[in-house]
Amino acid sequence: MAESVINSLGIVEDQDGENGSTDDANLHVELNVFRAQWMSELKPNSASNGGNRGLSSRAADLKRKQELAREEKARELFLKAVEEEENGAVYEAIKYYRRAMQIVPDIEFKINYSRSPDPDGGNENGMDGEIEDLLAYFHQQLTLQDNSLKICVPEVDMAQMHISALPPEVLMYIFRWVVSRDLDLRALEQLSLVCRGFYICARDPEIWRSACLRAWGRSCTKLVPFNSWREMFLERPRVRFDGVYISKTAYIRQGEESLDGFYRAWHQVEYYRYLRFFPDGQVMMLTTPEDPLVTVPRLRSRNTRVESIMCGHYRLSQDTDNQTKVFVVVSKRKEEKVAEYQRISRFCRRNPAVPETEHSFHVGLQLSSGGRQSFNKLNWIHHSCHITYRSTGETVVTAFDLDQMYASFYFARVKSYTAFSERPL
Secondary structure (H helix, E strand, O other), X not given: OHHHHHHHHOOHHHHHHHHHHXXXXXXXXXXXXXXXXXXXXXXXXXXXXXXXXXXXHHHHHHHHHHHHHHHHHHHHHHHHHHHHXXXXXXXXXXXXXXXXXXXXXXXHHHOOOOOOOOOOOOOOOOXXXXXXXXXXXXXXXXXXXXXXXXXXXXXXXXXXXXXXHOOHHHHHHHHHHXXXXXXXXHXXXXXXXXXXXXXXXXXXXXXXXXXXXXXXXHHHOOOOOOOOHHHHHHHOOOOOOOEEEEEEEEEEEEEEEOOOOOOEEEEEEEEEEEEEEOOOOEEEEEEEOOOHHHHHHHHOOOOOOOOOOEEEEEEEEEOOOOOEEEEEEEEEOHHHHHHHHHHHOOOOOOOOOOOOEEEEEEEEEEEEEEOOEEEEEEEEEEEEEEEEEOOOOOEEEEEOOOOOOOOOEEEEEOHHHHOOOOOOO
């Protein structure tokens, strides 16, 4: 795009002098390297190789110096283009961008942007290099600009009421609606990119403290060893609420023998387990052969009507080995239990209103991180079925052996789960 703009405006002539000198320097370096290689090939093998090594090393040093000089020249041009673009001179910036990329095509990826674009001019705010404490810096900027400490100011004149006219308390209440009871802190981080005032509001300690209390309950009353509530929420192990944990299991099963007895079919069986956690301690678990594209949208609400879904509660536990475990207890819903029992006993003489036994499943999982995402993996450590007889109150526990059929859960973020906010944080 930059080349087409420059060619159409006819400004290539302005660059012939500098491009010519750069091309001459490149040609001179290539000729020196070629001469060194040519001389080394012409000398006989019986001669000493010391001179060849010295000539080759001198040529390599010369080439390296030329490359460093070209890269420094391209860096200066690129930073100059950045400065012109920030000042609004897009036309001049395009010229400098093109000249820099003609010298070093990948100069954009070799620049340290933490440095000031103008090494001689300094920073207008009196700060050198990268800003360490961005929150304190924004506080200082807002204080210097306006003594009334407005969160933000309109960029252009508006006839309607601007959001900056709202009191800070109202803005913080809006931010709590953005986070919502589902703890959508990703939306809060995106909202902080709007302006400096929104960045300060998004770092409010009370919002992050409320999020920590909702995620861990009373077990997070102490801030130690973290420096802030935001750091605790981001680094302390927890289950995620903006998606679903999915486990896929596949195995091969032998089928029935054919009528003639010549062959026996084999079937590949695939099914999925889904785990959806909620901040209030509730959890939903579903085992189904249906694809995630069909099942995941049905798990958005905890009042879903999906058949055979099990609901219950969970808790987090951190043992002395510094491993975070998740313990889940789920069972079928009461209305599904009664309906199922009535279908079974429809042809019986007696039809009680409730079943005589209660089934609940206890699941133990270990929380870990995999790849670039945090807390996105759950490994099986326990699975058992508890059967309680109402008549005697006796409970029978059946533990299952964990084998290859128990694949790990992996987290998948679902945007629709946090698209709407029903209640504020």
